[in-house]
Amino acid sequence: MIDLKFEQKENIGFQYVLDILRPNSPYGEEAVRRLNPFTPAEKTELLRQLGNVQRVLEGEERCQNELNRMLRVFMCAKNIRATVLKCGEAALNEIELFEVKRFLLQTEEMKPYFKTVQSVLHLEGVTLEDTSEALEILDPEHNRIATFYISDSYSPRLRAIRKEKKALEDVIRRTQSGSEREEAQTKRVRVAADEEHEEARIRGELSERLRPSLPAMLHNMQTIADLDLTVEKARLARKYGGVMPEITESRVVMEDMLNPQIADLLEERGKTFTPVSIALDRGATVITGANMGGKSVALKTIALNILLAHCGFFPFARRASVPLFDGMYIISEDLESIDRGLSSFGGEIVRFNQVAEKLSEGFAFILLDEFARGTNPDEGAAIVQAVTAWLNTKNAVTVLATHYDNVAQLGAAHYQVIGLKELNVEALRNEIANACGDVGVELIARHMNYGLYRVEERQDCPRDALNICRLLGMREDILAVVEKNYENR
Amino acid sequence: MKPTLSELIRPYRSVSIIGMCKNAGKTTVLNKIIREVAGNGQTIALTSIGRDGENKDLVTGTKKPGIYVAEGTLVATASELILHHCDVTREILETTGVSTPMGDVVVLRARSDGSIQLAGPSITSQLSRLGDTFRAFGADLVMIDGALSRKTLCSRSVTEATVLCSGASYHKDIDVVVEDTAHVCRVLTLPELEDTQAAQQFHQLDEAFRGTMLLAENGPWILPAGMSLEDGLRKPEAAGTKIVFFGGAMSDGLMKPLLMSSAPLKGLTFAVRDSSKILLKRENYDKIAVRGIDLRVLESVNLVAVTVNPFSAYGFHFDKDELMERMQTRVDIPVINVEDGAI
Numbered sequence: 051m052i053d054l055k056f057e058q059k060e061n062i063g064f065q066y067v068l069d070i071l072r073p074n075s076p077y078g079e080e081a082v083r084r085l086n087p088f089t090p091a092e093k094t095e096l097l098r099q100l101g102n103v104q105r106v107l108e109g110e111e112r113c114q115n116e117l118n119r120m121l122r123v124f125m126c127a128k129n130i131r132a133t134v135l136k137c138g139e140a141a142l143n144e145i146e147l148f149e150v151k152r153f154l155l156q157t158e159e160m161k162p163y164f165k166t167v168q169s170v171l172h173l174e175g176v177t178l179e180d181t182s183e184a185l186e187i188l189d190p191e192h193n194r195i196a197t198f199y200i201s202d203s204y205s206p207r208l209r210a211i212r213k214e215k216k217a218l219e220d221v222i223r224r225t226q227s228g229s230e231r232e233e234a235q236t237k238r239v240r241v242a243a244d245e246e247h248e249e250a251r252i253r254g255e256l257s258e259r260l261r262p263s264l265p266a267m268l269h270n271m272q273t274i275a276d277l278d279l280t281v282e283k284a285r286l287a288r289k290y291g292g293v294m295p296e297i298t299e300s301r302v303v304m305e306d307m308l309n310p311q312i313a314d315l316l317e318e319r320g321k322t323f324t325p326v327s328i329a330l331d332r333g334a335t336v337i338t339g340a341n342m343g344g345k346s347v348a349l350k351t352i353a354l355n356i357l358l359a360h361c362g363f364f365p366f367a368r369r370a371s372v373p374l375f376d377g378m379y380i381i382s383e384d385l386e387s388i389d390r391g392l393s394s395f396g397g398e399i400v401r402f403n404q405v406a407e408k409l410s411e412g413f414a415f416i417l418l419d420e421f422a423r424g425t426n427p428d429e430g431a432a433i434v435q436a437v438t439a440w441l442n443t444k445n446a447v448t449v450l451a452t453h454y455d456n457v458a459q460l461g462a463a464h465y466q467v468i469g470l471k472e473l474n475v476e477a478l479r480n481e482i483a484n485a486c487g488d489v490g491v492e493l494i495a496r497h498m499n500y501g502l503y504r505v506e507e508r509q510d511c512p513r514d515a516l517n518i519c520r521l522l523g524m525r526e527d528i529l530a531v532v533e534k535n536y537e538n539r
Numbered sequence: 540m541k542p543t544l545s546e547l548i549r550p551y552r553s554v555s556i557i558g559m560c561k562n563a564g565k566t567t568v569l570n571k572i573i574r575e576v577a578g579n580g581q582t583i584a585l586t587s588i589g590r591d592g593e594n595k596d597l598v599t600g601t602k603k604p605g606i607y608v609a610e611g612t613l614v615a616t617a618s619e620l621i622l623h624h625c626d627v628t629r630e631i632l633e634t635t636g637v638s639t640p641m642g643d644v645v646v647l648r649a650r651s652d653g654s655i656q657l658a659g660p661s662i663t664s665q666l667s668r669l670g671d672t673f674r675a676f677g678a679d680l681v682m683i684d685g686a687l688s689r690k691t692l693c694s695r696s697v698t699e700a701t702v703l704c705s706g707a708s709y710h711k712d713i714d715v716v717v718e719d720t721a722h723v724c725r726v727l728t729l730p731e732l733e734d735t736q737a738a739q740q741f742h743q744l745d746e747a748f749r750g751t752m753l754l755a756e757n758g759p760w761i762l763p764a765g766m767s768l769e770d771g772l773r774k775p776e777a778a779g780t781k782i783v784f785f786g787g788a789m790s791d792g793l794m795k796p797l798l799m800s801s802a803p804l805k806g807l808t809f810a811v812r813d814s815s816k817i818l819l820k821r822e823n824y825d826k827i828a829v830r831g832i833d834l835r836v837l838e839s840v841n842l843v844a845v846t847v848n849p850f851s852a853y854g855f856h857f858d859k860d861e862l863m864e865r866m867q868t869r870v871d872i873p874v875i876n877v878e879d880g881a882i
């Protein structure tokens with residue numbers, strides 16, 4: 051089962067996607083809170099949901115008005131699922147009966163819109179069950195107004211009690227004081243208690259009569275939630291460019307992926323997100339690149355879009371093929387150990403052991419961000435090399451980012467951040483030199499290409515670090531020694 | 540002929556009722572208004588800030604009159620109180636989502652006469668929204684069972700008129716009852732700041748602003764934290780100050796040293812958001828006028844009547860005519876005896 055911690059979901063930008071969903075109904079909101087990734091066994095349900103997102107995207111323009119009105123019926127409504135469940139076991143009080151009646155009326159209000167929408171969209175597995183019988187129970191006089199009153203018509207006894215009460219109230223109204231008034235007041239208290247008892251009996255009866263309709267009501271809540279969430283998923287797909295994913299056996303292919311959280315952040319600063327493309331197979335894929343080179347962004351974007359597909363969202367990509375994983379694991383120094391008092395390196399190792407244990411449970415997706423970076427580079431490289439070789443043999447798709455040497459060739463595939471590769475370093479150096487103030491880092495970031503390219507031949511980490519030193523005007527005498535050291539390796 | 544309470548409130552669509560103390564006769568006043576107004580065929584809507592309407596006063600254990608409403612009255616109160624402590628026949632109209640310790644506030648229509656208990660929202664914005672709901676269901680007069688400690692909710696932006704209830708339960712010394720009530724009346728009826736430009740400026744401050752702002756010759760100047768107003772007024776930034784706005788409470792601790800100082804206060808206007816910000820003892824409050832300061836509020840309360848109850852919940856009573864007469868000489872608004880048959 052895919053079970054990521056909140057911090058991990060937040061870190062890869064999944065929580066951000068959930069937060070920008072704007073469901074109209076409390077049932078849609080509930081569905082967002084309970085959103086869980088599907089397992090391979092639930093593939094049919096996942097495909098149904100994805101198919102419905104596609105149908106909304108294709109047809110919503112032809113029923114926009116009805117769709118909006120349908121969703122708006124339950125805006126600002128209260129979620130009464132708990133009340134409906136309670137009705138299955140106990141008598142509802144009058145406020146709860148009021149809420150049930152309002153829900154039933156809203157269901158009726160939604161019905162014609164729903165019919166039109168369905169005649170256009172043909173959403174699969176989305177149905178509205180008839181609850182008019184339940185409404186009949188709570189609105190015997192066919193007023194069809196959203197207030198609730200235990201009507202006299204429910205019982206002749208209630209009618210008689212209320213008549214008596216009313217007569218006593220008239221006496222109390224008429225008199226200012228005296229024994230007649232006091233007598234009426236005393237009597238009224240008793241009659242009001244009778245009324246209360248009779249009402250309680252009727253509430254019990256009504257709750258019991260509602261019982262056969264409860265499954266239909268719960269089903270309709272599910273339908274509302276489903277519609278709400280599907281429309282929101284479609285909205286995000288349109289906004290960020292999502293695509294219907296192809297569900298594969300084991301291969302991951304993502305073309306021009308985007309991470310909405312990072313894309314929105316960059317847009318605020320007047321920059322644009324560089325789309326990430328990658329193809330992954332069973333085994334370990336290694337991503338290399340200099341620091342400040344966007345490896346982490348690439349990893350987060352891959353993890354996010356794979357998770358989104360598992361939750362019935364369109365991945366934000368131009369093309370997407372995703373298998374269904376049994377497990378998804380992220381090992382990143384930032385997210386480990388803090389609460390356990392281990393060093394960050396120790397935390398990573400403990401976490402790795404846990405993940406390794408889980409690999410026997412099924413097909414897994416594993417993400418390692420700069421594994422073992424907290425230890426010395428010689429040992430760190432040796433550890434990462436061994437881990438990479440081991441992961442290559444497992445029933446898992448692994449992506450690991452590293453800037454250690456001699457790891458890439460052990461991986462099943464190797465990607466590199468394009469970085470400064472395609473750039474005229476000399477020209478950029480001049481630009482930095484001519485610019486006023488301390489803008490070097492900013493300029494490099496702007497010229498850095500955060501995209502990935504697949505490295506076919508054997509190649510070590512790119513030498514972007516040296517280029518960055520040069521661009522930022524590191525002392526020439528030091529640079530000369532650095533270059534000499536490079537040659538001696 | 541002296542106007543009755545219902546005549547006094549007739550021009551208004553919303554009225555808050557506040558008491559000097561417990562057992563000041565608030566519920567009696569509410570009940571009488573309900574009886575009279577409902578008799579005219581008007582629809583009353585009732586709610587409360589905090590809880591009220593218990594049959595027995597939880598503090599003194601004295602018997603209190605319950606709120607007895609007429610058929611057709613709209614009531615917003617907590618769900619627990621509706622389900623267990625109301626004996627009217629009820630039609631549930633709306634759930635508001637405003638929560639109280641006794642459940643969410645629910646709006647109902649009384650389909651018979653009967654007793655109710657009130658508990659309502661305690662935030663201004665929630666009260667305003669509730670007012671809209673009441674009107675949507677046909678309310679002609681919205682009455683809020685208020686509290687002296689929540690004066691903000693009496694300001695004209697929330698209710699158009701306010702009635703203050705006082706009586707023997709406040710103190711066994713009739714002089715104290717009269718003088719303290721008169722003081723509260725003066726504070727409640729402080730006039731609004733007339734300089735609309737200045738008022739605008741203060742209104743724009745964050746509600747959470749607790750500092751002091753001086754409107755000086757060279758524009759507004761916020762008194763640095765820790766600096767007394769006495770010192771601040773001597774600074775060059777304060778030159779030509781005419782109006783001083785206090786964002787926080789005007790307390791004795793703050794005002795006493797200033798009023799005792801030699802600072803040039805004569806001719807200054809002091810402004811606060813509303814009268815709830817004035818927490819001064821009578822003697823310090825009176826010194827403000829002595830020092831020649833004009834005290835103003837941004838939002839005033841429209842106090843339309845003071846009611847007095849000569850009977851104390853603690854077992855004694857004043858002479859009702861004496862209480863009436865003495866109160867009326869000390870306050871400018873009509874004084875009404877709640878125990879009189881018709882008010």
